[in-house]
Amino acid sequence: MLKQASILLTAKQSLPLRQLLWTEHQGGQTGYHFLQSLTIDIPVADGSAVPWHMRIGYMLSMLKSVDDDTARHCQRVANITLALGTELGLPTGEIECLRWGSLLHDIGKIAIDPQIKNKPGKLTPEEYGYIKLHALAGAQMARQVMGDKVAEMIKHHHDHYDGSGYNQNVVGEDIPLGARIMAVADAFDAMVFDRPYRFAITREEAEEEIRQCANTQFDPKVVKGFINIMRQDALAGAGEAKNTMVGMPAP
Numbered sequence: 001m002l003k004q005a006s007i008l009l010t011a012k013q014s015l016p017l018r019q020l021l022w023t024e025h026q027g028g029q030t031g032y033h034f035l036q037s038l039t040i041d042i043p044v045a046d047g048s049a050v051p052w053h054m055r056i057g058y059m060l061s062m063l064k065s066v067d068d069d070t071a072r073h074c075q076r077v078a079n080i081t082l083a084l085g086t087e088l089g090l091p092t093g094e095i096e097c098l099r100w101g102s103l104l105h106d107i108g109k110i111a112i113d114p115q116i117k118n119k120p121g122k123l124t125p126e127e128y129g130y131i132k133l134h135a136l137a138g139a140q141m142a143r144q145v146m147g148d149k150v151a152e153m154i155k156h157h158h159d160h161y162d163g164s165g166y167n168q169n170v171v172g173e174d175i176p177l178g179a180r181i182m183a184v185a186d187a188f189d190a191m192v193f194d195r196p197y198r199f200a201i202t203r204e205e206a207e208e209e210i211r212q213c214a215n216t217q218f219d220p221k222v223v224k225g226f227i228n229i230m231r232q233d234a235l236a237g238a239g240e241a242k243n244t245m246v247g248m249p250a251p
């Protein structure tokens, strides 16, 4: 028989994500702008573990239903990271982690107030603080389903190579390689598609921007691999036209 269960927490306890984040960030701040009572419910068989691919399928379905723009962005980033991971010679297991991490890398955005997430103008420092929490929120969700490796990629996908960015207290090669790869793919996609706060730039302009940020925002080895696949036009299929989930398991 099937019943409903939350995948945000262990089986012992179920709390809204907002409360989870509050627990993580007790620093005197008030007024977190998160959706109320956010949980992801999935059917589970009594007394047995839910297959991980089924859990991922439900998470991806939920992301698509709550925030289709972000789901599309995640698909495109996954296309790029797979090409980049292959170019960098990652083993198959690492590429699989990269695939799932990329598809889920922004899932934490479903916890962010849409009025902040889609604000066309400049964010206040407080609003930017909420946006930044999406990396941690996404890592918390993914950890329940995919384990620590994928969760750590998601947690650090906005960290910069030189220690700036979201700055989760890791620098350079201490940032998980998957997160460093995702950072380049994420930035490229963010630049070549319109965002609420700015218009897209060309692929060539975005490539140049990434090249200039090697050693500061990005790992130079990852940038070199990215430029190689740009030269090979390996990203030709990574655009919006290829609108399918990369390897998405059926929910």
Ligand SMILES: [Fe+2]
Binding pocket: 105, 106, 134, 157, 158
């Ligand atoms: Fe992100």
